[in-house]
Amino acid sequence: MATRNEILQQLNQWLTPDDFQDYCPNGLQVEGRSEIRRIVTGVTASQALLDQAVADGADMVLVHHGYFWKGEPQPVTGMKRNRLKTLLDNDLNLVAFHLPLDDHPEYGNNRQLADVLGIQNPRPLAGLLWQGELGEPMSAQEFVAHISERLHRPSLHVGDGPDKIRRVAWCTGAAQGYIDKAVAAGLDAYISGEISEPTTHTARECGIHYFASGHHATERYGVQALGRALAEKFGVEHRFIDCDNPV
Missing domain, CATH: 3.40.1390.30 (NIF3 (NGG1p interacting factor 3)-like)
Incomplete structure (x- = not known):
């Protein structure tokens, strides 16, 4: 088991998000419970991934494509409302790294x-x-x-x-x-x-x-490598969930 802050500190150390000018916030996007035993990774924080993470008993969802992109509509309605409600109702952390995960020399x-x-x-x-x-x-x-x-x-x-x-x-x-x-x-x-x-x-x-x-x-492989590295570092469980996307 590890704490959310320990994991975030390690991710920031590995991926150095402050070095990038990105289209979205990197790191913690939605706060959930503080103790982390199980991490689910995926490419995109879609509703399908969130639902599977909840069913899997995850404490943290770690993705490449998260939320709050520059230029997207700001009102919390429709799809955005449903996704955020799933995270908040289940005390589930959402962590996303975009360009820093593309670029990393080992996990990228x-x-x-x-x-x-x-x-x-x-x-x-x-x-x-x-x-x-x-x-x-x-x-x-x-x-x-x-x-x-x-x-x-x-x-x-x-x-x-x-x-x-x-x-x-x-x-x-x-x-x-x-x-x-x-x-x-x-x-x-x-x-x-x-x-x-x-x-x-x-x-x-x-x-x-x-x-x-x-x-x-x-882009299926960087987040998997990152999840494996966290599992090895902190002794947490890790599972990659591949929600099929033909694009």
């Missing part, structure tokens, strides 16, 4: 995705963008099949790059706009979660392969 989404995909020598390229190499060069068809198999969902391939892919860049989530930086670095392929209409033309006209592999699917 980008670092963890490299491990899942078997990308070697993963390292930052520019800002949140990372780069690395494949152990063996693959064709675009081979690589899209590899990504799809590892992430358990179909990955979309567009673009006209080299016959064999060796050097790749990636950034999880909605980071399709970083493809320009991958092009500028002369890499063979770029991987992210989502795709926009202009991304296809960039990939085709700039000679790079692009793989849209799912916002949710590419």
Whole structure:
């Protein structure tokens, strides 16, 4: 067992949220009970995740996508009211880390995705963008099949790059706009979660392969690594709940 404050202090020490200009508050977003025995992690603090966390007897929900985003409507009505009511009625803590979790060199989404995909020598390229190499060069068809198999969902391939892919860049989530930086670095392929209409033309006209592999699917792994680290550090129980999302 640990206290909420002990866990928050450790998370802040690991993730250094003050170093980031983010679109949402990082750290504790909704306060619950002070003693923590069981932590549930998930990608997004959806109603489905909260309901499963309550059923699981969790004391804390730790996610990548929490609440109170810049520009969202402020009134506590509808979906927002229902989610907050679930947390408050069940004395359940909600903790969220967005960009700090993308960027972390050990627990971060980008670092963890490299491990899942078997990308070697993963390292930052520019800002949140990372780069690395494949152990063996693959064709675009081979690589899209590899990504799809590892992430358990179909990955979309567009673009006209080299016959064999060796050097790749990636950034999880909605980071399709970083493809320009991958092009500028002369890499063979770029991987992210989502795709926009202009991304296809960039990939085709700039000679790079692009793989849209799912916002949710590419960001499942950082929060799991963080939950495992907390369980090891504090002896609390940890369970990752994957609420399916096709996007």
